[in-house]
Amino acid sequence: xxxxxxxxxxxxxxxxxxxxxxxxxxxxxxxxxxxxxxxxxxxxxxxxxxxxxxxxxxxxxxxxxxxxxxxxxxxxxxxxxxxxxxxxxxxxxxxxxxxxxxxxxxxxxxxxxxxxxxxxxxxxxxxxxxxxxxxxxxxxxxxxxxxxxxxxxxxxxxxxxxxxxxxxxxxxxxxxxxxxxxxxxxxxxxxxxxxxxxxxxxxxxxxxxxxxxxxxxxxxxxxxxxxxxxxxxxxxxxxxxxxxxxxxxxxxxxxxxxxxxxxxxxxxxxxxxxxxxxxxxxxxxxxxxxxxxxxxxxxxxxxxxxxxxxxxxxxxxxxxxxxxxxxxxxxxxxxxxxxxxxxxxxxxxxxxx
Amino acid sequence: xxxxxxxxxxxxxxxxxxxxxxxxxxxxxxxxxxxxxxxxxxxxxxxxxxxxxxxxxxxxxxxxxxxxxxxxxxxxxxxxxxxxxxxxxxxxxxxxxxxxxxxxxxxxxxxxxxxxxxxxxxxxxxxxxxxxxxxxxxxxxxxxxxxxxxxxxxxxxxxxxxxxxxxxxxxxxxxxxxxxxxxxxxxxxxxxxxxxxxxxxxxxxxxxxxxxxxxxxxxxxxxxxxxxxxxxxxxxxxxxxxxxxxxxxxxxxxxxxxxxxxxxxxxxxxxxxxxxxxxxxxxxxxxxxxxxxxxxxxxxxxxxxxxxxxxxxxxxxxxxxxxxxxxxx
Amino acid sequence: xxxxxxxxxxxxxxxxxxxxxxxxxxxxxxxxxxxxxxxxxxxxxxxxxxxxxxxxxxxxxxxxxxxxxxxxxxxxxxxxxxxxxxxxxxxxxxxxxxxxxxxxxxxxxxxxxxxxxxxxxxxxxxxxxxxxxxxxxxxxxxxxxxxxxxxxxxxxxxxxxxxxxxxxxxxxxxxxxxxxxxxxxxxxxxxxxxxxxxxxxxxxxxxxxxxxxxxxxxxxxxxxxxxxxxxxxxxxxxxxxxxxxxxxxxxxxxxxxxxxxxxxxxxxxxxxxxxxxxxxxxxxxxxxxxxxxxxxxxxxxxxxx
Numbered sequence: 001x002x003x004x005x006x007x008x009x010x011x012x013x014x015x016x017x018x019x020x021x022x023x024x025x026x027x028x029x030x031x032x033x034x035x036x037x038x039x040x041x042x043x044x045x046x047x048x049x050x051x052x053x054x055x056x057x058x059x060x061x062x063x064x065x066x067x068x069x070x071x072x073x074x075x076x077x078x079x080x081x082x083x084x085x086x087x088x089x090x091x092x093x094x095x096x097x098x099x100x101x102x103x104x105x106x107x108x109x110x111x112x113x114x115x116x117x118x119x120x121x122x123x124x125x126x127x128x129x130x131x132x133x134x135x136x137x138x139x140x141x142x143x144x145x146x147x148x149x150x151x152x153x154x155x156x157x158x159x160x161x162x163x164x165x166x167x168x169x170x171x172x173x174x175x176x177x178x179x180x181x182x183x184x185x186x187x188x189x190x191x192x193x194x195x196x197x198x199x200x201x202x203x204x205x206x207x208x209x210x211x212x213x214x215x216x217x218x219x220x221x222x223x224x225x226x227x228x229x230x231x232x233x234x235x236x237x238x239x240x241x242x243x244x245x246x247x248x249x250x251x252x253x254x255x256x257x258x259x260x261x262x263x264x265x266x267x268x269x270x271x272x273x274x275x276x277x278x279x280x281x282x283x284x285x286x287x288x289x290x291x292x293x294x295x296x297x298x299x300x301x302x303x304x305x306x307x308x309x310x311x312x313x314x315x316x317x318x319x320x321x322x323x324x325x326x327x328x329x330x331x332x333x334x335x336x337x338x339x340x341x342x343x344x345x346x347x348x349x350x351x352x353x
Numbered sequence: 354x355x356x357x358x359x360x361x362x363x364x365x366x367x368x369x370x371x372x373x374x375x376x377x378x379x380x381x382x383x384x385x386x387x388x389x390x391x392x393x394x395x396x397x398x399x400x401x402x403x404x405x406x407x408x409x410x411x412x413x414x415x416x417x418x419x420x421x422x423x424x425x426x427x428x429x430x431x432x433x434x435x436x437x438x439x440x441x442x443x444x445x446x447x448x449x450x451x452x453x454x455x456x457x458x459x460x461x462x463x464x465x466x467x468x469x470x471x472x473x474x475x476x477x478x479x480x481x482x483x484x485x486x487x488x489x490x491x492x493x494x495x496x497x498x499x500x501x502x503x504x505x506x507x508x509x510x511x512x513x514x515x516x517x518x519x520x521x522x523x524x525x526x527x528x529x530x531x532x533x534x535x536x537x538x539x540x541x542x543x544x545x546x547x548x549x550x551x552x553x554x555x556x557x558x559x560x561x562x563x564x565x566x567x568x569x570x571x572x573x574x575x576x577x578x579x580x581x582x583x584x585x586x587x588x589x590x591x592x593x594x595x596x597x598x599x600x601x602x603x604x605x606x607x608x609x610x611x612x613x614x615x616x617x618x619x620x621x622x623x624x625x626x627x628x629x630x631x632x633x634x635x636x637x638x639x640x641x642x643x644x645x646x647x648x649x650x651x652x653x654x655x656x657x658x659x660x661x662x663x664x665x666x667x668x669x670x671x672x673x674x675x676x677x678x679x680x681x682x
Numbered sequence: 683x684x685x686x687x688x689x690x691x692x693x694x695x696x697x698x699x700x701x702x703x704x705x706x707x708x709x710x711x712x713x714x715x716x717x718x719x720x721x722x723x724x725x726x727x728x729x730x731x732x733x734x735x736x737x738x739x740x741x742x743x744x745x746x747x748x749x750x751x752x753x754x755x756x757x758x759x760x761x762x763x764x765x766x767x768x769x770x771x772x773x774x775x776x777x778x779x780x781x782x783x784x785x786x787x788x789x790x791x792x793x794x795x796x797x798x799x800x801x802x803x804x805x806x807x808x809x810x811x812x813x814x815x816x817x818x819x820x821x822x823x824x825x826x827x828x829x830x831x832x833x834x835x836x837x838x839x840x841x842x843x844x845x846x847x848x849x850x851x852x853x854x855x856x857x858x859x860x861x862x863x864x865x866x867x868x869x870x871x872x873x874x875x876x877x878x879x880x881x882x883x884x885x886x887x888x889x890x891x892x893x894x895x896x897x898x899x900x901x902x903x904x905x906x907x908x909x910x911x912x913x914x915x916x917x918x919x920x921x922x923x924x925x926x927x928x929x930x931x932x933x934x935x936x937x938x939x940x941x942x943x944x945x946x947x948x949x950x951x952x953x954x955x956x957x958x959x960x961x962x963x964x965x966x967x968x969x970x971x972x973x974x975x976x977x978x979x980x981x982x983x984x985x986x987x
Binding site for chain 3: 416418443444448449450451455456458460463464466467468469470475479481482498513515526529572645
């Protein structure tokens with residue numbers, strides 16, 4: 001009785017039944033997360049086609065350009081016209097410069113000069129440029145490739161290893177199970193990023209190393225979940241029937257049991273992608289990820305760290321901010337989509353984090 | 354006249370026109386819609402009905418434990434010992450709960466808190482309601498546990514729920530119910546998850562405890578077998594209303610509402626040789642947007658035109674036996 | 683209880699051994715340490731003598747045992763960059779990391795648990811909505827980015843708090859909030875969902891029926907049960923605390939072990955890096971083990987299993 005009585009009150013009939021309908025639609029279907037994820041996927045796959053600039057093209061004259069909506073910030077200063085500007089003295093301007101503004105300027109005059117504190121943005125760099133004059137939007141688009149590549153390889157390799165060992169551990173039980181699960185426990189108990197640092201210090205930073213470390217970290221999670229699933233499925237009648245019919249063990253595992261675990265797999269995978277992307281970004285930020293100049297979201301955030309001084313008036317806050325927003329939106333979408341899938345496919349899985 | 358006055362005085366609980374509604378996305382659900390009954394000292398009343406008939410909501414309403422929102426007790430009165438529970442403040446109600454009116458919950462496996470000891474949980478109600486030193490609280494808890502026949506009660510006090518068997522836990526829940534000598538004890542399907550022998554033992558124990566303390570017992574169940582064994586009177590609930598109530602004898606011998614009849618027909622009997630158990634066709638109605646007439650009309654074999662237009666009035670069949678059905682008029 | 687604790691202790695020991703083994707293998711794979719320790723003017727004899735001093739002439743398994751024995755005795759070698767024993771450098775930096783970590787931990791508890799409880803008992807209310815946003819941001823925003831955003835707003839634009847270093851009493855605020863946010867989010871989510879499950883349970887109904895006031899039910903009966911899932915999860919979050927301190931100390935130039943590790947990485951100071959990694963692992967395993975003990979204390983089903 002009480003179960004179907006949610007805390008949700010009847011939508012008010014007057015002010016907008018239609019509005020509440022839209023609200024429920026967005027609550028029920030993860031439209032925004034799916035759209036954002038599709039966008040990231042699209043950006044990653046078609047990066048060379050859609051990026052407005054070469055992500056590694058430097059332009060020393062166009063460093064730290066603000067995003068397009070920024071207007072230039074100037075300040076009018078009264079300066080004295082002198083022959084040669086001496087550093088450290090009162091605001092002065094050389095005669096030749098002064099005559100560019102006002103041809104009639106003479107030495108000893110005072111003159112109003114427009115000081116450019118910060119240049120305005122332009123549509124050339126929609127989200128601004130970084131400390132080397134590279135286009136941030138293009139680098140974000142290319143950065144999606146690294147995140148997606150790392151996530152995809154890690155999940156495929158880690159997923160396969162995890163599924164295989166999970167199936168075997170669950171099916172055979174006993175010593176095999178004990179061995180695999182203790183190994184899983186140990187791997188999950190090791191602080192991964194530290195090991196990654198040690199490996200990078202020894203073997204050098206590269207995408208391969210990063211993916212290898214992430215895979216080692218990810219497969220135990222698949223194995224643990226799969227094993228639990230197999231333990232439940234292996235006592236079911238259809239498995240016994242297959243056994244009686246003389247099916248081989250691999251056949252039972254892959255044809256009869258594995259399909260029953262696919263829902264779980266999808267949910268675990270979705271939630272793990274977010275974790276992998278965050279870890280890759282963290283390693284890149286620490287300088288232990290894919291080495292520069294390759295554009296990575298974490299690396300870009302790190303690039304902007306030294307150019308914050310001046311804040312919103314004269315600082316180059318956009319260098320760090322936008323790649324970070326890309327990470328947040330991607331991971332948030334993955335989490336929301338994962339939660340939705342979990343509720344949809346299998347409410348039993350609520351404890352998976 | 355004298356006997357009449359005596360029975361009046363014996364009434365410990367009088368429920369009058371109780372209505373509990375829930376606000377949901379789909380509209381107002383009238384889970385309990387105007388029920389009235391009396392309960393006398395030492396008497397056992399069975400409330401019978403299918404799941405969703407409103408018997409559990411009735412029980413929660415009596416304890417004033419309806420989740421609010423979405424639930425709300427819309428109207429009615431619950432007179433216990435001369436005061437209306439619905440008029441009490443939350444603090445006053447806390448003092449009544451567990452001391453004057455107590456509850457024994459359905460499932461012994463989940464109704465004890467896993468992180469507290471048995472002694473802790475049994476003594477809690479005593480400590481709350483009786484202003485006595487801690488030592489005597491423990492002594493009283495121990496004596497209550499002995500009363501429900503827990504072996505080695507002293508050492509059991511220090512155990513945690515997961516260390517006890519299901520039957521044992523059920524006894525502990527029973528002990529909590531009687532720990533403050535309540536006037537009314539509500540047992541909500543107390544035996545569904547136990548096996549038959551343990552169930553029989555537990556029912557016998559409850560009966561014995563009731564005779565000792567003269568407590569009034571409300572038995573909420575869907576099992577007519579238990580009703581026959583335990584109860585003096587029965588109220589049959591359907592779609593939030595009491596459709597028939599009377600003494601056990603009246604109900605079993607002269608069921609007057611078609612729903613009661615159907616319920617009784619679906620109880621298996623040892624002495625009869627039936628090929629197939631009778632079952633009631635159709636589903637109980639969903640409780641929002643009920644049509645104006647009798648909610649049982651769609652499943653009733655005697656349905657008349659009038660049944661769909663107007664809810665039947667309550668008709669007295671004999672003393673203490675009444676039902677709401679147009680056939681009786 | 684004992685069986686459980688022995689098992690957890692066993693896991694802790696094996697974890698430390700596994701990490702030390704990885705570090706040992708990596709250190710040997712990184713090349714001959716004599717290349718860093720000896721300069722260009724050393725002779726072949728120096729080379730040989732150094733090899734004997736370091737035990738490089740022995741088989742690998744003996745070298746590992748020596749490495750392990752030295753580590754247990756607190757000898758983690760010499761820092762190349764600083765020219766002092768690694769242990770000394772680490773001990774100097776340890777207080778800063780502990781201070782930061784514990785403050786962040788306190789923030790996560792003081793924010794996450796009350797918010798989790800409030801949002802579970804006032805479902806759909808404003809505080810529940812705020813809680814949802816805090817949790818969502820905490821689980822999606824990487825700490826390094828969150829830290830930079832906090833610096834931009836609080837240190838650069840509004841100039842309320844210092845952007846980096848550990849000079850003032852208020853230097854701790856930004857790093858601790860950055861580090862604590864993730865846990866606060868995790869605690870909030872876990873406490874909320876656990877509370878919702880518990881408040882819906884039969885034993886809460888029974889406790890209410892006994893006459894326990896609502897506040898007592900929430901604080902006494904529900905809270906303790908609702909702590910179990912966050913505790914189970916604490917083992918995982920503690921790992922993120924270590925990772926987090928690497929990141930947060932780098933962002934805020936906090937003079938702790940995390941920054942030391944990153945500095946060592948870029949200075950190619952291998953002994954220092956491996957020393958920090960070992961100490962971090964020890965801290966982590968120790969914390970995880972204390973959580974296991976606490977867990978057993980709170981949940982009697984574990985204690986008597």
